[in-house]
Amino acid sequence: MYKAFIKRILDIIVALLVIIFLFPIFIVIYILVKLDSSGNFFFFQERLGYKGKTFKIYKVRTMYDKQRIADREILKHDAEVTRVGYYLRRFKIDELPQIINVFNGDMSLVGPRPCLPNQLAEFNEDGKKRIEVVPGLTGLSQVNGNIHLSWQERWKYDRKYVENQSFMLDVKIILKTFLILLNGEDKYIKHPNV
Numbered sequence: 001m002y003k004a005f006i007k008r009i010l011d012i013i014v015a016l017l018v019i020i021f022l023f024p025i026f027i028v029i030y031i032l033v034k035l036d037s038s039g040n041f042f043f044f045q046e047r048l049g050y051k052g053k054t055f056k057i058y059k060v061r062t063m064y065d066k067q068r069i070a071d072r073e074i075l076k077h078d079a080e081v082t083r084v085g086y087y088l089r090r091f092k093i094d095e096l097p098q099i100i101n102v103f104n105g106d107m108s109l110v111g112p113r114p115c116l117p118n119q120l121a122e123f124n125e126d127g128k129k130r131i132e133v134v135p136g137l138t139g140l141s142q143v144n145g146n147i148h149l150s151w152q153e154r155w156k157y158d159r160k161y162v163e164n165q166s167f168m169l170d171v172k173i174i175l176k177t178f179l180i181l182l183n184g185e186d187k188y189i190k191h192p193n194v
Contacts, residue, residue: 002167003133015103019109022096029093029105031061036084039065042097047114050134054117055106058097091181098137109172111136112158119151126155129162140169143176145189156192 030041047056062085063078081089084109088094101107107114114135119127139155142147160167167170180188 003165006167007170008105009151011105013106014109016101018096018099019103022099026096031166032084032087033060033082037064037082043094046117048131049114049116049121049179050131052120052131055101055114057107057114059099060088060094060097061085061092090184095137102137105134108134108136110138110161110173113160114134114141121179122151122153124152124155126152126159130155133162133165138173138177140173141181142185143173143188145191146185148186148189149191153192160192 033041039061041061043059044056044121045059047057049055062082063080064082085094098107104162111133112130112135115130120131123130139158140161142156143151144157161173176188
């Protein structure tokens with residue numbers, strides 16, 4: 001019942017409330033991003049969704065506006081990240097426009113993070129499980145180390161989430177996400193049991 005129906009209803013209600021609440025804050029963020037560097041406010045990228053269907057993800061632009069290779073991991077203090085972009089990334093504010101993706105049904109509040117489409121060819125058996133559910137704003141691998149884990153470790157957490165999805169697990173992940181926003185994800189690195 002939760003996976004099939006209640007989760008989607010909660011996604012719509014929370015997404016709508018967040019969009020209304022954050023609208024004034026996004027006006028301030030828009031001004032800061034535009035003052036810091038030239039270029040578009042939003043950054044759009046193709047991502048892999050439920051059952052392998054691709055969709056456009058919304059983000060606030062945090063890097064200088066130029067052509068680049070899309071599949072490299074951006075780490076702390078990357079030279080291509082703007083001054084304002086550093087703080088947007090540190091507190092995950094750049095990801096907040098994805099609440100629109102949640103409202104539209106491309107994403108959920110909790111689920112495996114949507115990856116780039118070309119990663120589909122690299123999936124092992126754990127990785128293949130992650131597209132059996134709608135991707136999320138935050139997920140089990142994000143609250144256990146995220147970019148500090150290898151892809152294989154992240155996929156192991158994604159599989160664990162898919163196989164144990166529940167309301168209580170989603171609540172735990174959301175609460176831990178807030179702790180990570182305050183303290184940084186490097187404080188919560190936990191490698192999965194092999």
